[in-house]
Amino acid sequence: MNQVLILGKPNSGKSLLFNRLTGANQKVANFPGVTVEVKRGVSGSTMYVDFPGVYSLQALTTDEIVAIQQLKKAVADKDISVVLCNLDATRLERSLVLGVQVKQLADRHGLPVVFSLNMMDEISGSGLKLDVEGLSKDLKSRVIAISAKTKMGLSELKQALDAEATSGKRQLEAPIGEANDQVDFESNSGSLLRAKELAKKYGPNSSVILKNQNRIDHWVLSDIWGGAIFLVTMLVLFQSIFSWASPLMDGVESAIGNIGSLLTPLLPEGIASDFVNDAILGGFGSFLVFVPQIFILTFIIGLLEDSGYMARAAIICHKPLSLVGLSGKSFVSLLSGHACAIPAMFAARIIESPKKRILTIMALPLVACSARLPVYSLLIVALIPSVTFAGGLVGLQGLAFFALFVFGYLVAGIVTGILSKTVYKEESDAPFLLELPPYRLPAVGPLAQRSIKSSWAFVKEAGAIIFAVTIVVWVLGYFPNGGEDLGSSWLASVGQFIGPIFEPIGLDWKFGVAVLASFLAREVFVGTLGTLYGIEGADENIAGLASNLEASGLTMGSGVALLVFYAIALQCVSTVAVMKKETGSGVLPIVTFVAYSVLAYILALAVYQLF
Amino acid sequence: MNLWDLKQHQSGTMKAFSEEMPEAYRHRLQEFGFQKGELVTCLRQTPFSGPKVYQVGDSVVSLTQDLASVVAVEVSE
């Protein structure tokens, strides 16, 4: 099998190209440093390898050291047949710094290089010209003009790769002895000069390309407008999670209700029908209702990431975040943490400063992630009337949602602020440096696909846990008296045992069981409560868990205390595991878990006492 | 005069990195186009006196004060 190594500068479109070539769905975003791990994909008889982008073979951060080592190892690897070096035509000189070095390195290993000159749609869109042929002659390599976005030139690119891979050039020019991979400073400044020369000779006029971007930045980064645009963007983002998802959620809810009423007559009375109604539809079903919200959240964050705004947001946030020991780049990671803390912890690798990176990782479990959404929505709907102002644009429930998100950030800021001045005071720091990508219209299609895929992955992953827990809860709650009396079930006995923990917050044992079960994964909370109310409900009343909660007499004080608890507690086994991987510490995740659990309980208690 | 002193929309010719610039950062900035003799423009100051945005050649880069203030530039009036 031919193996093609895709290399190139960050944000040059490698991953989009990789997706086009292999049909994969790797994350693509308009921000440098999106891909952090090597990813393989196969198409026909060719394997493509997508690499994290690097600016040159000289590293700035420890993660770049790793990426560059991997890159050098791969180039030396006999199984690789050709290097595909991706250039951003709109940033030709910048792309060629690495391009020239990669070419040098590959030459030493007798490895052929094909250059793809990407983003040609933007070049022709601004009426610019680029001398592809001249560049190709000068580089002594094939250079193919492409657009990963419009798919222009992709078949020529594949042909060129095939031709190089099968020419057997690799074997012919195999290096003698150990190749010297060290690109020393001499050749580094050499490659800088060469890149400049090539770009000047063959490249487009860059000032034309940058004009648009600079015109928008004039507003987006201005003193007054910059802050206002930022705040409005955030408000719209979180508000829309709530309002846009509502119709979809109602749809899922009524679909589940319909399935229930279709199924019930078909099932024999008694245990089977009770199980389907209480556990499957009531428990698992009430979780499914919230999946559209997770989809919309992923989608909207994706829109923002693909627009180029994230880099600007990072700049605007840098100063305020520095006050609490974080970097502007932390914002990029924290915002993606609203979808899920796990990829967000990987995204924290873009932060140059080891200190700020670890503090970002510590802050991430406090960001309102999508697994918290079901819990938040359920309680908000149960507690807060659905009143809207400004012609339906702003809603009370949406505002409550926003408040919870802000609360998460507030606690995170206090925690990292304290840690940066105490525990991590001496940890090594590094300055902030960021290349600003152009503004682009987000690619809605691929983004929608990716959001569907990740929501589906969420359903599968969380679904398995919820399903298992739901069944256990149902069995314990249904027996020994056949669902006649939840209060004297096995589960109730367990509940009595843990009751004293939750009594001070004004919560009965049912909530206690749900909270405890959700230490596996937060979203279990909804499934568990759904099951319990399913068993308890005399009539099959699957839909409307929120109204069940309302009817159960959940007070405002307990409800808010519960929200505060969920906003802080680290109830996610996978987050703890990734935290261990990304920090290389076994103790830190455990300490964090315990600390956040205790803090969550104390604050919940305080809130309940205040009300 | 250093990069941080450049006012919005002011340009200067890049002279040298001072000793205080960490080596890895010097390399990265050179790769971004901050090389001797190049024309650097300060595109924007940002809210809360955050990082400033500079253009050099085809790159637009944002730098904080700790980096920008150790890059010497010359302004010809």
Ligand SMILES: Nc1nc2c(ncn2[C@@H]2O[C@H](COP(=O)(O)OP(=O)(O)OP(=O)(O)O)[C@@H](O)[C@H]2O)c(=O)[nH]1
């Ligand atoms: N207009 C246009 N945009 C493109 C093209 N190829 C990629 N993009 C956009 O460029 C941005 C970066 O694309 P990615 O594929 O994530 O870039 P990457 O090289 O993998 O970046 P890193 O993983 O950060 O190294 C995204 O916003 C893409 O939508 C293209 O041919 N034309």
Ligand SMILES: [Mg+2]
């Ligand atoms: Mg990528």
